[in-house]
Amino acid sequence: MARSAGDAHPAAGEPLLRIESVAKAFGTFRAVDGVSLDIKAGEFFALLGPSGCGKTTLLRMLAGFESPDEGRILLGGKDIAPALPHERPINMMFQNYALFPHLSVRDNIAFGLRRANMARADIATRVAEMVALVKLEGLEKRKPDQLSGGQRQRVALARALARRPQLLLLDEPLAALDKKLRESTQGELMELQRRLGMTFIIVTHDQEEAMTMASRIGVMKSGKLAQVGAPRELYEAPRSRWIAEFVGDINLFDAESRLRDGHRLVIGTRDAGTLVVAEPRQPLGEVKFSVAIRPEKVKLSRRGPVGEAGHEAAINRLDGVIADICYLGGTTTYRVKLDTGGMLQASVINSARLDVDAYSVDQHVVAWFTPDDCVVLPS
Amino acid sequence: MRKVSRLSRFNVASLALGLAFLYLPILILVIYSFNASRLVTVWGGWSLRWYYEFFDDRAMIEASWMSLRVAVASATIATLIGTLAAVALSRGERFRGRTLFSGMLYAPLVMPEVITGLSLLLLFVALNAERGFWTVTIAHTTLTMCFVAVVVQSRLGSLDRSLEEAAMDLGCAPARAFLSVTLPLIAPAIVAGWMLAFTLSLDDLVIASFTTGPGSATLPIRIYSEVRLGVKPEINAICTLVIALIAVVIVLASLASKLSSSRGESAAPL
Amino acid sequence: MSGRRIFARPARFAAIAPYVWMVLFFLVPFGFVLKISLSQTAIAQPPYEPVFDLTAGWTAIQAAFAALSLDNFKLLVSDDLYVFAYLRSLTVAVTATALLLLIGYPIAYGMARLPKRWQAVAMVLVIVPFWTSFLIRIYAWINILQHDGLLNRILLALHLVSRPVVWLSTDTAMYIGIVYSYLPFMILPLYATLAKMEPALEEAAADLGAPPWQVFWLVTFPLSLPGVGAGVLLCFIPIVGEFVIPDLLAGSNSLMIGQTLWLEFFTNKDWPVASAAAIVLLVVLLAPLLLYERLQRRQLEEQ
Numbered sequence: 043m044a045r046s047a048g049d050a051h052p053a054a055g056e057p058l059l060r061i062e063s064v065a066k067a068f069g070t071f072r073a074v075d076g077v078s079l080d081i082k083a084g085e086f087f088a089l090l091g092p093s094g095c096g097k098t099t100l101l102r103m104l105a106g107f108e109s110p111d112e113g114r115i116l117l118g119g120k121d122i123a124p125a126l127p128h129e130r131p132i133n134m135m136f137q138n139y140a141l142f143p144h145l146s147v148r149d150n151i152a153f154g155l156r157r158a159n160m161a162r163a164d165i166a167t168r169v170a171e172m173v174a175l176v177k178l179e180g181l182e183k184r185k186p187d188q189l190s191g192g193q194r195q196r197v198a199l200a201r202a203l204a205r206r207p208q209l210l211l212l213d214e215p216l217a218a219l220d221k222k223l224r225e226s227t228q229g230e231l232m233e234l235q236r237r238l239g240m241t242f243i244i245v246t247h248d249q250e251e252a253m254t255m256a257s258r259i260g261v262m263k264s265g266k267l268a269q270v271g272a273p274r275e276l277y278e279a280p281r282s283r284w285i286a287e288f289v290g291d292i293n294l295f296d297a298e299s300r301l302r303d304g305h306r307l308v309i310g311t312r313d314a315g316t317l318v319v320a321e322p323r324q325p326l327g328e329v330k331f332s333v334a335i336r337p338e339k340v341k342l343s344r345r346g347p348v349g350e351a352g353h354e355a356a357i358n359r360l361d362g363v364i365a366d367i368c369y370l371g372g373t374t375t376y377r378v379k380l381d382t383g384g385m386l387q388a389s390v391i392n393s394a395r396l397d398v399d400a401y402s403v404d405q406h407v408v409a410w411f412t413p414d415d416c417v418v419l420p421s
Numbered sequence: 422m423r424k425v426s427r428l429s430r431f432n433v434a435s436l437a438l439g440l441a442f443l444y445l446p447i448l449i450l451v452i453y454s455f456n457a458s459r460l461v462t463v464w465g466g467w468s469l470r471w472y473y474e475f476f477d478d479r480a481m482i483e484a485s486w487m488s489l490r491v492a493v494a495s496a497t498i499a500t501l502i503g504t505l506a507a508v509a510l511s512r513g514e515r516f517r518g519r520t521l522f523s524g525m526l527y528a529p530l531v532m533p534e535v536i537t538g539l540s541l542l543l544l545f546v547a548l549n550a551e552r553g554f555w556t557v558t559i560a561h562t563t564l565t566m567c568f569v570a571v572v573v574q575s576r577l578g579s580l581d582r583s584l585e586e587a588a589m590d591l592g593c594a595p596a597r598a599f600l601s602v603t604l605p606l607i608a609p610a611i612v613a614g615w616m617l618a619f620t621l622s623l624d625d626l627v628i629a630s631f632t633t634g635p636g637s638a639t640l641p642i643r644i645y646s647e648v649r650l651g652v653k654p655e656i657n658a659i660c661t662l663v664i665a666l667i668a669v670v671i672v673l674a675s676l677a678s679k680l681s682s683s684r685g686e687s688a689a690p691l
Numbered sequence: 692m693s694g695r696r697i698f699a700r701p702a703r704f705a706a707i708a709p710y711v712w713m714v715l716f717f718l719v720p721f722g723f724v725l726k727i728s729l730s731q732t733a734i735a736q737p738p739y740e741p742v743f744d745l746t747a748g749w750t751a752i753q754a755a756f757a758a759l760s761l762d763n764f765k766l767l768v769s770d771d772l773y774v775f776a777y778l779r780s781l782t783v784a785v786t787a788t789a790l791l792l793l794i795g796y797p798i799a800y801g802m803a804r805l806p807k808r809w810q811a812v813a814m815v816l817v818i819v820p821f822w823t824s825f826l827i828r829i830y831a832w833i834n835i836l837q838h839d840g841l842l843n844r845i846l847l848a849l850h851l852v853s854r855p856v857v858w859l860s861t862d863t864a865m866y867i868g869i870v871y872s873y874l875p876f877m878i879l880p881l882y883a884t885l886a887k888m889e890p891a892l893e894e895a896a897a898d899l900g901a902p903p904w905q906v907f908w909l910v911t912f913p914l915s916l917p918g919v920g921a922g923v924l925l926c927f928i929p930i931v932g933e934f935v936i937p938d939l940l941a942g943s944n945s946l947m948i949g950q951t952l953w954l955e956f957f958t959n960k961d962w963p964v965a966s967a968a969a970i971v972l973l974v975v976l977l978a979p980l981l982l983y984e985r986l987q988r989r990q991l992e993e994q
Contacts, residue, residue: 157592533932
């Protein structure tokens with residue numbers, strides 16, 4: 043009975059989960075506003091967005107705690123709208139773990155199995171298997187309040203995995219852990235997902251976490267999916283200025299004029315003078331746009347690029363002085379005050395231990411980058 | 422964590438004086454209940470004399486029995502209905518008449534007892550109900566279920582709602598999720614609610630005076646009529662017994678709630 | 692966050708039994724109080740008329756309606772006895788509530804500043820006397836305050852007084868009794884808000900140069916106002932209608948309205964006047980009752 047809507051296997055080529063123009067409003071506030079998304083079996087998908095963007099509401103609709111006002115949710119080709127949470131072959135790992143405080147680790151993990159009327163012996167085997175999987179041996183009899191944060195997180199994971207759901211939802215699963223533990227747990231989650239071949243959907247507001255773990259990311263903004271793609275695609279080819287700024291750091295210069303030159307565009311900006319960029323794949327309309335360049339694509343030198351004087355047209359070269367320096371260990375971020383008036387961030391890898399290459403404040407530098415490293419974004 | 426240093430000398434003094442004020446009168450009462458002297462205030466050595474006197478006082482014993490039965494019956498009904506009310510208030514969304522509902526539950530907590538007592542009596546007279554055990558029980562249930570509702574509701578409110586969702590996510594239908602996760606977690610509050618209802622009922626004079634009939638006086642009614650005539654050492658003994666009874670109920674209930682919260686699901690009947 | 696519809700339906704079923712119970716035994720009785728407050732006393736069983744008899748036919752019911760009158764309310768307004776009783780009730784309630792706040796606040800404040808572990812103990816210590824019978828606690832004070840009671844004997848032994856002081860049947864005794872009985876009702880809401888308060892707020896005020904008394908007046912006290920409100924209402928409303936404490940501890944020359952009502956009902960057997968007195972009391976308390984209800988509901992919604 044627990045799986046009446048379950049065990050639906052998608053036909054070849056069909057996505058495991060299909061979300062079709064789903065919308066959900068609370069009063070007049072449209073939390074989720076027409077989201078469509080396909081997720082294939084075996085994917086590690088991340089829903090990324092700032093708080094209040096609707097990602098948790100979308101997740102809760104998948105779990106069955108909210109019902110969509112519009113649209114359909116299909117699991118293995120079947121509409122799961124009529125199924126209550128306990129009838130869905132989907133399990134969720136809650137943000138604060140929601141471990142039952144009155145039950146031991148073992149009883150917490152066995153909870154869902156008991157509800158599925160599994161035989162006693164099978165439950166014991168499955169629980170032991172799960173305990174081993176998340177490395178909690180010896181803690182089976184403990185109560186949740188006798189566990190550390192990391193251990194609680196593992197119990198929650200084991201409990202959600204125990205029923206072998208077709209889809210595992212993780213709501214900010216690592217938000218309560220400290221940074222070091224979070225990083226090692228990220229690795230373990232990825233390893234686990236690969237080994238079990240399961241489909242994971244994770245909700246997070248941490249773009250680094252999403253980039254590290256997910257094979258595909260959907261960025262949400264104000265209830266809508268702003269862009270869906272692989273981490274690299276989001277970072278290197280953001281579709282809008284908002285996404286470019288939300289995912290990582292970026293330098294942006296508003297365009298004032300443009301001129302076509304073969305496969306290049308020559309763009310006049312107020313803050314950075316004239317920049318040469320590769321022509322974007324989609325033709326630009328008459329909209330206003332900006333030129334974007336990631337800080338690590340900007341190179342710095344004292345005298346400008348060596349031996350490339352002949353290709354001057356193909357290189358963007360900007361003069362300025364170092365305004366401030368932010369040393370981060372592996373890299374150093376310099377903010378360069380350009381002679382043309384704007385500010386430019388450049389991120390430089392500290393490849394040598396001794397700081398022979400380092401610049402100091404007020405030092406004159408030349409910042410340069412190639413046209414292909416620039417992205418043109420509609421504002 | 423708070424540091425001890427936050428506690429000033431003024432804080433310590435006000436706490437100590439406050440607790441002394443709360444406890445000394447009761448302590449004095451208990452001590453004097455073992456006084457051998459007939460004069461209430463002259464110490465005549467330790468004795469159980471007034472306890473014997475109480476056990477020989479048929480009217481008092483009958484009134485005690487009546488009070489105990491009313492307290493157990495009304496506390497039990499009040500716990501059942503009050504818990505339902507708490508669930509409705511904290512888990513139900515807006516329903517028709519919700520404001521009226523919560524108003525009716527909060528008002529009796531502070532409503533002067535003379536009003537509640539009088540209004541219930543007039544209802545019973547209009548219904549031509551025979552006044553006695555059942556009318557007092559109904560009246561006490563009406564008052565105490567509101568206290569139960571408040572106690573249980575505050576526990577329900579502080580309970581993480583995602584626990585119920587997790588239970589449903591793991592295959593429980595809503596009612597089952599409530600029984601196997603919510604109920605064990607609010608059990609201490611339900612027990613506390615029962616205790617509160619029990620002691621309130623045992624304690625009540627005004628409402629019982631209005632709603633009881635001739636020949637079925639409760640213990641507070643009897644004590645009151647004795648006290649009006651002056652202090653009698655026997656009353657000290659009765660009061661000490663009532664305090665002892667309430668102390669036993671509190672200890673038992675806190676043991677019960679400790680047991681229920683340490684019991685695993687595998688041992689639970691559900 | 693809203694939208695937890697799944698739980699809403701079973702929860703709504705849970706409302707049925709308590710709803711029916713409270714309508715039947717709390718709301719409907721007020722209708723009877725109102726109706727009888729408009730009737731006249733009679734030497735009969737029940738001791739008032741008209742008596743509505745639905746089997747007597749339409750004209751009889753019409754006649755019964757015509758017999759209802761506002762005479763009892765006119766009596767309450769014109770007779771000094773009742774007017775003074777209401778005024779005294781309000782005076783006593785205001786004075787006692789102020790005393791309770793003055794005494795309860797330092798205790799609650801002290802509790803909130805205890806280390807966490809001791810806070811729980813202090814909380815139990817404050818609640819336990821509340822579990823022991825109300826009547827017993829008043830009686831305990833009669834023991835202490837009577838003519839040859841403990842208090843007089845101590846005062847005499849210390850030569851603070853030369854003759855026993857009359858404590859019983861005075862307003863002092865009544866105020867002691869009220870403060871003693873209602874103290875937990877004042878302390879608990881105060882403690883709840885004070886304990887929730889972020890300790891860093893007081894530290895920040897001190898850090899910004901406020902001496903301790905200013906920290907208290909400018910930060911702690913204003914932030915504890917919701918608790919003050921709850922405590923004040925929780926004490927004020929029932930004290931206005933208090934019967935047992937003034938009856939046992941105060942003198943009998945000026946009565947509170949609860950005593951008057953009791954007297955009319957039990958001694959004079961004048962049910963209609965007692966009902967009218969109850970209705971007026973209810974009207975007087977309506978504003979604080981509504982305020983209290985709103986406070987309670989807001990607290991619930993915060994959770």
